[in-house]
Amino acid sequence: MTDTVVLKPRPGRNRRPVWEEKPTPVGQGLKAVLLTALVLSVLFPLWVILVTSLSSRETLAEAGGIVVIPRGIDTSAYxxxxxxxxxxxxxxxxxxxxxxxxxxxxxxxxxxxxxxxxxxxxxxxxxxxxxxxxxxxxxxxxxxxxxxxxxxxxxxxxxxxxxxxxxxxxxxxxxxxxxxxxxxxxxxxxxxxxxxxxxxxxxxxxxxxxxxxxxxxxxxxxxxxxxxxxxxxxxxxxxxxxxxxxxxxxxxxxxxxxxxxxxxxxxxxxxxxxxxxxxxxxxxxxxxxxxxxxxxxxxxxxxxxxx
The missing domain is CATH 1.10.3720.10 (MetI-like)
Incomplete structure (x- = not known):
């Protein structure tokens, strides 16, 4: 009676299909840059809106109406x-x-x-x-x-x-x-x-x-x-x-x-x-x-x- 050997994947090893190539450092770097740019393109407008809503009249006048860097918190609008x-x-x-x-x-x-x-x-x-x-x-x-x-x-x-x-x-x-x-x-x-x-x-x-x-x-x-x-x-x-x-x-x-x-x-x-x-x-x-x-x-x- 022969014993059946079952090969188990090593713990912590990435399971990747055989047809998928191993990612290169350049490809991973480009993905990180693109994902970071995508996240910033979504978060930056929300940040500007939030900071502007919490800005005082003087801060809005100095910034020209849109505030990027907060200068104090004013909750009077809310x-x-x-x-x-x-x-x-x-x-x-x-x-x-x-x-x-x-x-x-x-x-x-x-x-x-x-x-x-x-x-x-x-x-x-x-x-x-x-x-x-x-x-x-x-x-x-x-x-x-x-x-x-x-x-x-x-x-x-x-x-x-x-x-x-x-x-x-x-x-x-x-x-x-x-x-x-x-x-x-x-x-x-x-x-x-x-x-x-x-x-x-x-x-x-x-x-x-x-x-x-x-x-x-x-x-x-x-x-x-x-x-x-x-x-x-x-x-x-x-x-x-x-x-x-x-x-x-x-x-x-x-x-x-x-x-x-x-x-x-x-x-x-x-x-x-x-x-x-x-x-x-x-x-x-x-x-x-x-x-x-x-x-x-x-x-x-x-x-x-x-x-």
Whole structure:
């Protein structure tokens, strides 16, 4: 009886495919330089915005409006914003739209993807073609406006939630993941008496945590960044989301409206307030992303490779 020798890789040794060449010092140096330049190109604008929002009137005047090197910290811009007014109200509206919209979009996407991933479901091919049609023909803007207005959703937050409630790309990604689940697993659940809804909630969704987290992040970012729909459908200033307020401040040149007894003499510079609004707009997504990052690549690839 012969003994089988099993070769184990040495601990600490990089596992590299046989066809991949060993990296050269020059190649590694170029990669490091390119990655460093890419990171700086992203972080430097954020640094300038943050420093400008925390600068005093004198510092902004000396720097010409944009500050790169901080000279003290002045939080008057943030104090003015949180004292009340349009920005605080817009943050609340954006948070409400993001939370409700993400919940609605995930529910619709998961249900539609699960139904379209089962070949024996009713109208499987026709519904799949219907959902994939926007990939070829983008829906025009005028019919969308007429539908939203005809349903009585104009000037309500539902005009920001319902129209983008399902993304075909996200639907395809989730459907691809559901198709990869072995049919024998679902058949065994049906033999045990589980309905389709119970199989979805007890078997499929626990296996799809990664892809659901990534798709939820996509929807959350989309709802948080909504401004064009607000420009079309929202007329009342007290229903503006934060992106619409930011657009009016930066592009339309409107002055920030605040409340809380801030006098004209103690008002911080307009540039500092604008940059503070930008920071408040970006901060929630930056804060949430690290918790989703570990699922990001895995969730997208698992759903996309088999779609």
């Amino acid at each position: 104090e003015t914003i949180f004292a009340g007014g349009a920005v605080t109200r817009a943050l609340w509206i954006s948070t409400l739209v993001t939370v409700i919209g993400t919940a609605v979009a995930l529910t619709v996407t998961v249900l539609a993807a699960y139904g379209l991933s089962r070949p024996g479901s009713l109208g499987y091919r026709w519904l799949l073609a219907y959902f994939l049609l926007p990939f070829l023909i983008y829906p025009p803007l005028v019919p969308k406006y007429l539908v939203v207005t005809g349903l009585g959703l104009k000037d309500t937050i539902w005009a920001l939630i319902l129209p983008p409630a399902i993304s075909v790309f996200n639907l395809v990604v989730v459907r691809g993941f559901f198709q990869g689940i072995p049919s024998e697993l679902l058949d065994s659940a049906r033999i045990d008496g589980a309905s389709d809804f119970r199989a979805l909630t007890r078997i499929v969704l626990p296996l799809a945590r990664a892809v659901i987290a990534v798709v939820g992040l996509f929807y959350a970012v989309s709802y948080w960044n909504v401004w064009f729909d607000a420009l079309l459908f929202i007329d009342s200033n007290d229903k503006y989301p934060i992106q619409r307020v930011l657009q009016s401040y930066l592009l339309a040149g409107q002055a920030p409206h605040t409340s809380g007894g801030v006098s004209g003499i103690s008002m911080p510079p307009t540039e500092a307030i604008k940059m503070a609004v930008v920071i408040l707009t970006v901060a929630p997504i930056v804060a949430v992303y690290p918790f989703i990052q570990r699922h990001f690549v895995k969730g997208v690839l698992i759903g996309a490779v088999k779609g």
